[in-house]
Amino acid sequence: MLEQRDRAHRSPINLSEAIIPGLCAGCGARHIGLCDALADEDLHFLASVARQTTVARGHSFAIEGDSARYFFNINAGTARLHKDLPDGRRQITGFVGPGDFVGLAADDRYTFSAEAIEDVRLCRFDRTELRGVFSRFPAIERRLLDVASHELIVAQEQMLLLGRKSAIERLASFIDGWSRRAILCGGGTDSLRLPMTRTDLADYLGLTIETVSRALSALRKQGVIEVTPDHNISVVRPHALHDIARAGA
Amino acid sequence: MLEQRDRAHRSPINLSEAIIPGLCAGCGARHIGLCDALADEDLHFLASVARQTTVARGHSFAIEGDSARYFFNINAGTARLHKDLPDGRRQITGFVGPGDFVGLAADDRYTFSAEAIEDVRLCRFDRTELRGVFSRFPAIERRLLDVASHELIVAQEQMLLLGRKSAIERLASFIDGWSRRAILCGGGTDSLRLPMTRTDLADYLGLTIETVSRALSALRKQGVIEVTPDHNISVVRPHALHDIARAGA
DNA sequence: CGCATACTTGAGCGAAATCAAGGCCTGTGG
DNA sequence: CCACAGGCCTTGATTTCGCTCAAGTATGCG
Known part of the structure; x- marks a missing residue:
């Protein structure tokens, strides 16, 4: 029986990081490998339809309007997904990090752009081969449906934020969500690293x-958060923050 | 070989309307049945996990926070999906009509409420039985993934609208989209029926x-639309409307 | 006919946008 | 080492778009 490490060694894909991570309840898709029971032939198949790449900070790996050839799974780093209007107005629809998928919401052409805000390592799948991947690994298709459902929930929550919340409530919602994500998916609760600019x-x-x-x-000034000298944040009163986010009580 | 009509007759579900409609490119999920090759045993199975019901105008068939027991497919009528804040602010995340699914974006509990704005006829599936439905009809799972992807695209477009567009651009976007939907899924281009209130x-x-x-x-006043006496709309200059919607050129 | 509901229009206000100035950190070159 | 440029962020002053408050119109229903 092969060790995880050996398998990783055989494949151009680094299996010690999630190729197809699972859905971690509460935090979305992150960090849970699905690849423990793969036979050698499966590995070879995956290697033929997927490739690991690096995208340097500031570079885009998907551009709105381009032919949507690839589907991505982020292994490391953070990227932003955004849509733009002709006059330059921009809406970021989400930030994605390790374990997240990019390209679920795609037609023949990308309907968003994806740009690395830190150096990103990702796994790139040929979308034309996805059907083949699904029929070989039905669990992946099921997983993707779960992921898509979860993303829809998040998207609808964001619509509530954009349509109906005040500026302070928006900020509080974002910090609340981001800190929960950080706590669930890594730990250190004191200082919250924000890889994105203002x-x-x-x-x-x-x-x-x-x-x-x-x-x-x-x-x-309300004593709910502290802003560190390097523009990161630490949450001083998480409960108060959550109350503001939910326009609470 | 059974006729479509005979099968419909045998089942409590009206198969002449889409139980599991397909994804009609451009217009989303509408009007295309998947049920042409069903054996009798499949019909009996479907009848055991699904039921057709009616929801009267003004009534809710899903409430945010309630245990998410059901998954719905709309057969007739229009409903609104919305999220609410404690102080009464409300965000409608979408309007659903014949062929649309409700409940994809659900966890253990509904994260939205669904309310009929016209009398609605729908097909109600037990969510605990969905896995069984998927393994019996893999095409359905595939279809749902396509539908979920399409809904993500629409949701992200709505984020752009809510985050960055002016009031006129928002209205123009809505009317543009709604009239395209109407043209693709029914026809008459002159007067656009708006089942929802202001x-x-x-x-x-x-x-x-x-x-x-x-x-x-x-x-x-710009001559782009006309408002009929019954508060419906007719689009006079579709191209101009689209330009306003896209903040174009 | 009277009332309720839904929509439109006007006047004034306010939260966030825009315009403008200044601070802080990093890197670069003298 | 310091001087300076360029990001990036913060804060203040003013403007503006959409909200709130208010009045009036139209439609449908008992």
């Missing part, structure tokens, strides 16, 4: 950079 | 009822 935050929350900055200051 | 429209577009009304008047 501009990214603004484009994600439907605000301007100035309003983001002011809302952060307001949360800081 | 309040619904406002809650869908992240605006107030007054702003919706003013934006409609503005589009009317």
